[in-house]
Amino acid sequence: xxxxxxxxxxxxxxxxxxxxxxxxxxxxxxxxxxxxxxxxxxxxxxxxxxxxxxxxxxxxxxxxxxxxxxxxxxxxxxxxxxxxxxxxxxxxxxxxxxxxxxxxxxxxxxxxxxxxxxxxxxxxxxxxxxxxxxxxxxxxxxxxxxxxxxxxxxxxxxxxxxxxxxxxxxxxxxxxxxxxxxxxxxxxxxxxxxxxxxxxxxxxxxxxxxxxxxxxxxxxxxxxxxxxxxxxxxxxxxxxxxxxxxxxxxxxxx
Ligand SMILES: NC(=O)c1ccc[n+]([C@@H]2O[C@H](COP(=O)([O-])OP(=O)(O)OC[C@H]3O[C@@H](n4cnc5c(N)ncnc54)[C@H](O)[C@@H]3O)[C@@H](O)[C@H]2O)c1
Numbered sequence: 636x637x638x639x640x641x642x643x644x645x646x647x648x649x650x651x652x653x654x655x656x657x658x659x660x661x662x663x664x665x666x667x668x669x670x671x672x673x674x675x676x677x678x679x680x681x682x683x684x685x686x687x688x689x690x691x692x693x694x695x696x697x698x699x700x701x702x703x704x705x706x707x708x709x710x711x712x713x714x715x716x717x718x719x720x721x722x723x724x725x726x727x728x729x730x731x732x733x734x735x736x737x738x739x740x741x742x743x744x745x746x747x748x749x750x751x752x753x754x755x756x757x758x759x760x761x762x763x764x765x766x767x768x769x770x771x772x773x774x775x776x777x778x779x780x781x782x783x784x785x786x787x788x789x790x791x792x793x794x795x796x797x798x799x800x801x802x803x804x805x806x807x808x809x810x811x812x813x814x815x816x817x818x819x820x821x822x823x824x825x826x827x828x829x830x831x832x833x834x835x836x837x838x839x840x841x842x843x844x845x846x847x848x849x850x851x852x853x854x855x856x857x858x859x860x861x862x863x864x865x866x867x868x869x870x871x872x873x874x875x876x877x878x879x880x881x882x883x884x885x886x887x888x889x
Contacts, residue, residue: 636716637674639861640868641683646709649674650701651719653689659738663723664821684709692719692746695753702753711761714868715754717747718770720788722822725829728783736784743788744795751799755808764807766868769796770860771812771879776887781833789814793879800877809876813863816883817845818855850885 641647651666671687678685686708690701705712720743724735747769758765774782775789792812799810817823831841846852863882866872881887 636718636861636864637685638678639865640714641678641685642681643865645714646684647678648701648705648708649685649687650690652691656691659724659735663825692749693741695749698749699753702757706757712754712757712765714766714768715750716768716770716864717750719746720770722785723825724784725781727781731783739784740788743785744791747792747795751795751810755799755803758808759806767799767808767810768864768867769812771814773814773816773883773887775812775814775879776881776889796879797877804876809872811867811875811877812879813860814879814881814883814887815855815860816849816886818857818860820857848886849883853884855882855884
């Protein structure tokens with residue numbers, strides 16, 4: 636999404652947590668500072684403009700500082716994409732620890748609340764409207780056994796998106812979420828391993844079954860999500876707000 640928006644002319648602040656912080660964050664890979672720098676370099680090499688900023692979305696002060704950085708670098712903030720999320724703390728409800736529940740909700744839902752709050756404050760102060768894009772999930776539209784915290788956080792984003800759309804519509808700020816089904820990112824690959832093992836299936840069987848459920852016959856690509864993101868940021872989407880849009884090859888239809 637950062638690369639696609641930069642290609643469309645957006646000046647981009649690339650953010651990630653940058654380093655593990657807390658026990659839950661050492662269990663899986665998280666985005667490092669050098670990975671952020673690589674994206675910035677790719678964007679610059681392609682003729683775009685980008686800077687990197689470490690931001691732990693669980694901390695309101697980090698999110699506020701990231702918005703300030705965008706304004707300091709580029710003069711204003713027109714778009715925020717609330718994308719940070721964790722999907723690797725999975726357990727059925729009877730075995731789900733409070734610490735894991737809290738971490739998932741803190742990143743996936745509270746982090747987006749901070750992003751919306753500080754971006755909207757800036758957009759209202761500067762005038763001219765804005766675009767807020769939240770990355771929800773297919774898990775915002777249905778339950779998944781073994782994923783109560785993740786599913787709850789993503790369902791929460793639907794309500795947060797609708798409420799923010801109502802609160803900020805008068806300022807010309809649109810607020811929408813994108814609901815992807817499976818995309819084989821770092822998080823997606825981990826989930827494939829986890830769920831295929833949990834169901835006693837081979838990885839290939841599990842993926843074939845998944846493709847079989849999808850009317851368009853393939854899993855999602857990061858470019859599919861980036862395309863929807865670019866559309867929602869464009870003038871073509873001026874009259875769309877408060878929506879939670881499936882990008883799922885037809886797997887979700889509501
Ligand atoms: N991959 C999928 O199949 C899929 C499907 C639906 C929705 N999503 C959602 O898409 C978004 C992006 O996920 P992805 O698939 O690219 O996974 P990913 O693991 O590659 O990316 C998620 C990023 O969030 C970062 N992050 C985690 N905690 C953070 C924190 N406290 N502060 C800042 N950054 C933090 C991680 O470091 C990581 O780089 C997530 O919100 C995820 O829930 C993914």
